[in-house]
Amino acid sequence: MLRRSLLATPGLLLAAPLRAQAPLPLVASFSILADIAREVGGDRLRIRSIVGPDQDSHGFQPRPSDAEALRGARVVVQNGLGFDNWMRRMREAANWQGRVITATTGIAPIEMDAHHHGHGHSHGGAGNRRVPDPHVWQDARHVGRMAQNIADGLAAADAPNAAGYRERAGAYVARMEALDAWVRAQVATVPAERRRVITSHDAFGYFARSYGVEFLAPQGVSAHSEPSAAQVANLIRQIRERQITAVFMDNVSNPATLNRLATEAGVRIRGRLYADALSRADGPAPNIEAMFRHNLGLMLPAMRGEA
Ligand code: ZN
Secondary structure, three states, X not given: OHHHHHOOOHHHHHHHHHHHHOOEEXXXXXXXXXHHHHHHHHHHEEEEEEXXXXXXXXXXXXXXXXXXHHHOOOEEEEOOOOOOHHHHHHHHHHOOOOEEEEOOOOOOOOEEEHHHHOOOOOOOOXXXXXXXXXXXXXXXXXXXXXXXXXXXXXXXXXXXXXXHHHHHHHHHHHHHHHHHHHHHHHHOOOOXXXXXXXXXXXXXXXXXXXXXXXXXXXXXXXXXXXXXXXXXXXXXXXXXXXXXXXXXXXXXXXXXXXXHHHHHHOOOOOOEEOOOOOOOOOOOOOOHXXXXXHHHHHHHHHHHOOO
């Protein structure tokens, strides 16, 4: 403070650099987006994830403390594709006017039949209504695209640091491309007819499409939906007939349905995949790269039928 007071024009010399170094407050709707934002923004951002580690974003109910965090933010990162509509409702309720980044912009979604896959709420006889599968982050190249979208939004919100955001996003995209190649190489070590996995809810549609692993789930694209008795019976029949050995819970679904299914089918649950949320920092999937490595590390021996 003494040195500052000795300068002839402290306001001009000091105010701009100090303001430039204050971190930009950003709210992400869930932990996956917070991780990508951290990669792109580094210490330029002060990030808060509304839905935390190991928590379910489907049908999330914001708390007053979440609205408070939103009011203090200048940037919001949301997933879109119906995954986090509660964020839009919260913004509208608060009349929030900052920059909104929709991370999935430009990614062609998988369309699903809302009725067949269960969507967690009633559509009033909407029949075959199609809904987008929101779980795009289970394809590593999509994660790269999300990083670029976040970098574009941050560059617009914080122009003096635009080059830094783009540079960091570019480096992260390269890491995601390497991760994508690694996942493909790992899956290729499993015989094609063994590439089948049962999970709690239908969170791996993009992984399935991109990496050639078939996923079957008793619950639909929302972890809240409940399967019918006929759906459970059909899955049990498939497990037996196709000798499926890779059966996993995920970290956001209630395990009761899968436990019942595994007991009735006479198969062992092989652990817990990270689907819609990361783990805490001291867990096995504190970031997206660790999530892919953890999930593959469990899936590969289980698909092969190893003990
Ligand atoms: Zn989900």
